[in-house]
Amino acid sequence: MSEFYRLIKSKNEPQMIPFLDIFGGVYLFAALYYHCSSLSTSVTKYIFIPYVAYIMLTFIIQLYAKRPDPIKCWAYSLLGQFYIALPFALLNFIAFPGTYTLYTPWLLMSFFIFIWTNDTGAFLVGITIGHHRLFERISPKKSWEGFVGGLIFSLIAAWVFSLFYDNFSLIQWLGLSLTISISSTFGDLCESLLKRTIHIKDSGHILPGHGGLLDRFDSVLLAAPAAYIYIQIFG
Template sequence: MRIRAITALFFVLVVLGSILWSVYLFTIFFIMLSTYCLQEFYRIVADETGKPNRWVGILLGVLAFGLYAAHYLAGLSMAYLLLTAPLIANVFIVSLYQKRAKPFADIAYTLLGVVYIVLPFVSFYTLGFTATEAYDYRLPLGFMLILWGNDTGAYLVGRYFGKHLLFERISPKKTWEGLAGGVGLALFTSLVMANYFTLLPTWQWVGVALIISIFGTYGDLVESMLKRSQQVKDSGSVLPGHGGLLDRFDGLLLAAPAVLAFLKIVL
């Protein structure tokens, strides 16, 4: 438990530092984070039925994220994202030479990793430029604090008061009581955010909290479904006591695109 607590504190400080320090550190850190999560995903799904083209997929993800970030940092045209087209084509071409029984399973796993991992991190990154033209740390910071509040509330309430299982087939430890605790603490965190970060009115912060609670929970369940289908306990071991980075950011994968869509509509 002590190792788990120390790891969690260090992890939180690193993430907060990357968001608060500068836009360039924010960019570099989350490109690296998405890349590491992507390689964890590829490691999990690789088996006899399909082996993703790991290096092409990682290069595609880094290039796409980097070009997208350059749009905000240097005014690069979004048209430059078309430079990823040769890499996408290469995913298909390489499979011609690998002589595997199910090449399209390899192709599907490779491209799915970019969609499932990189695009959500790009959505989260975009939050830093959603409310203002220049980088503003408040939305990414608020998102992470609400997400952590949801996870903490769900864990504590579920551990001490959980009785009714939420989704036993996928996650035998998650309960309805834990879900309620997560929503409650997420909403409380959003009200605190609304008091200090007035770039969004209170009702929008509350909407963000509800979206994070719902889609964050589903994101956790989806990653659990992935690991259970591949008979893997953790996505990795880079965080002692916590598993892999993908285990720590599974809630973000579905929540970030949903929050971005909500804010793009209401702002």
């Protein structure tokens, strides 16, 4: 979230209060973690009150800030919540997939492994036989061949998971891997669109040779909501 708001600042857009927005995003994650993992309902029903107060404060602050374009300040503050904080917070529903269930590490682990195998397969197949551009306007290096290769690698990983974890059937595992692989590709493309709009190459420099944390976790930002929907409906 820090990288995201810094990117917005680099575009010389109206300034928000990044510290407050980052706090709101971190609190949303922590609140959903407590909500999903706690067996006590007496506290969880109050846990989201501070976050609702943060949303209200985000709007009220602009009354006193006297900035020329408060609408953009509201929009960028809330975009960080919906684009970054909410997807990561939804991972709690994958780690605790049922009502008052125990921590389920194998399901959360599969989420990230499907993303990694998809990225690895797409890269290996893309550099080997990739010729037809997937979305040249946004990401010139991605190819349809790489996209299909990533799906195949992810399906193989799903088959391996089905051998060790029978909580899901093979069909459910395959469906989950396809859902995560396709949505993670869209997540990657959306972050590429964000950077292309701002005219930058990397979201940060915290990882030499790899860019920023937002570059490393861009796939999660759409894969997490998609996986949450899939698990709630089919899991």
